[in-house]
Amino acid sequence: MSLFTLKLNLSYGCFIYIQNIIMLQNKIYQNYLIEIFKTFFTILFSLTIIAWTVRAVNFLDLIVENGYPLITYFTYSILNIFGILPKFIPLSFLLSIIIFILKQIQENELIILWTSGVKKIQLVNLFLVFSFFISILYLVFSTVITPSALNKSRQLLSSEDFTSFLPTIKVQQFSDSFTGVTFIVDQKVDNKIKNIFLQDNANVLESLSSNNIKNNSNTIIASSGLVEQKKLVLFNGQIISSNKQNTENDIIKFQQLNIDLNNFSNTTIKTPKIQETSSIKLLSCLKIKYLSYENCKNNFNKEIITTLNRRIILPFYIPVISLLASFLLIKPKKNIFFNKISVFIYCFLVLLYAELIVRYTGINQVALNLFLISPILMAVILYYFLTNQFSKELIKNE
Numbered sequence: 001m002s003l004f005t006l007k008l009n010l011s012y013g014c015f016i017y018i019q020n021i022i023m024l025q026n027k028i029y030q031n032y033l034i035e036i037f038k039t040f041f042t043i044l045f046s047l048t049i050i051a052w053t054v055r056a057v058n059f060l061d062l063i064v065e066n067g068y069p070l071i072t073y074f075t076y077s078i079l080n081i082f083g084i085l086p087k088f089i090p091l092s093f094l095l096s097i098i099i100f101i102l103k104q105i106q107e108n109e110l111i112i113l114w115t116s117g118v119k120k121i122q123l124v125n126l127f128l129v130f131s132f133f134i135s136i137l138y139l140v141f142s143t144v145i146t147p148s149a150l151n152k153s154r155q156l157l158s159s160e161d162f163t164s165f166l167p168t169i170k171v172q173q174f175s176d177s178f179t180g181v182t183f184i185v186d187q188k189v190d191n192k193i194k195n196i197f198l199q200d201n202a203n204v205l206e207s208l209s210s211n212n213i214k215n216n217s218n219t220i221i222a223s224s225g226l227v228e229q230k231k232l233v234l235f236n237g238q239i240i241s242s243n244k245q246n247t248e249n250d251i252i253k254f255q256q257l258n259i260d261l262n263n264f265s266n267t268t269i270k271t272p273k274i275q276e277t278s279s280i281k282l283l284s285c286l287k288i289k290y291l292s293y294e295n296c297k298n299n300f301n302k303e304i305i306t307t308l309n310r311r312i313i314l315p316f317y318i319p320v321i322s323l324l325a326s327f328l329l330i331k332p333k334k335n336i337f338f339n340k341i342s343v344f345i346y347c348f349l350v351l352l353y354a355e356l357i358v359r360y361t362g363i364n365q366v367a368l369n370l371f372l373i374s375p376i377l378m379a380v381i382l383y384y385f386l387t388n389q390f391s392k393e394l395i396k397n398e
Contacts, residue, residue, distance in 0.1 A: 056077045238253045
């Protein structure tokens with residue numbers, strides 16, 4: 001065998017060896033990413049379901065207080081999942097990264113990775129790639145999916161009206177579930193009620209008064225009654241109509257009174273809130289004065305700036321979390337500044353800092369600038385610090 005052929009075979013062997021090493025590393029990275037993804041989504045959906053269950057219990061007021069049908073309650077509750085889920089993305093990411101690193105350290109799998117020639121900074125870069133993907137996911141939810149879902153849930157309440165008056169009736173408790181109307185009953189058995197007091201301050205029942213004056217106030221007292229969906233039938237009572245401009249009262253007694261409740265309007269907020277408004281509308285309002293939108297009026301710009309920062313800038317604090325979690329890779333492990341408790345506290349403080357300062361970005365220019373600069377500045381400093389620490393470790397090991 002000639003010297004040239006020997007060199008050629010050696011070169012080819014080295015190439016195959018390097019190729020195998022690269023393929024092995026890529027497979028390891030792929031397995032790592034899959035494992036982190038599984039942990040992340042498991043934690044995210046678990047926290048979301050727990051929070052949504054608690055929130056769904058509170059939404060029962062839509063049935064009890066406002067008389068909405070059951071299908072409206074379920075649809076509204078499901079749409080609100082998209083408002084809950086993004087709030088747990090940073091915490092789920094933090095827990096998934098820390099759990100993954102601690103698990104690999106405990107099982108000594110990282111030692112195998114280091115001995116195969118993989119540098120620690122390469123693993124940090126892998127965490128950064130994963131964090132950017134999570135940031136994009138967060139960004140899609142916060143800017144598009146969540147506002148759209150919440151807006152649809154609000155439109156659902158606006159388009160749907162209450163289907164039954166009966167669930168809103170509470171025994172021996174004043175109820176103001178409907179705009180301008182207060183009522184109380186002494187007893188309720190099935191759809192039968194007794195000793196009814198109904199105060200109409202908004203003149204919703206103006207047709208019951210003998211003089212159709214807009215500023216009338218009607219009070220209805222009855223001994224008994226029946227509730228049939230949107231119809232109220234009262235027996236043996238009287239209607240007291242008072243004019244707010246003077247002290248005149250008009251009293252009408254009745255044996256039976258049929259009241260159509262279609263004019264009643266529940267007190268549910270039906271106008272979309274700022275967090276339920278699309279990002280495009282908010283940007284238009286902020287930049288080109290989209291004055292046809294209600295939240296553009298009355299100097300709402302401060303709230304719009306805060307909302308947009310929460311949707312667009314807050315996701316970019318997630319890569320900072322990945323870099324802080326990478327402190328667990330630093331030796332020695334006995335250093336109190338880089339143990340699992342300390343690292344978790346660092347990450348939690350960054351999330352807390354971002355959540356607190358974003359509240360003031362609409363009212364304070366210094367807070368706004370600090371909020372915008374912080375993720376970039378912290379990421380650069382932390383990455384340089386990690387690179388420097390890993391370089392020192394390599395020098396010590398040589």
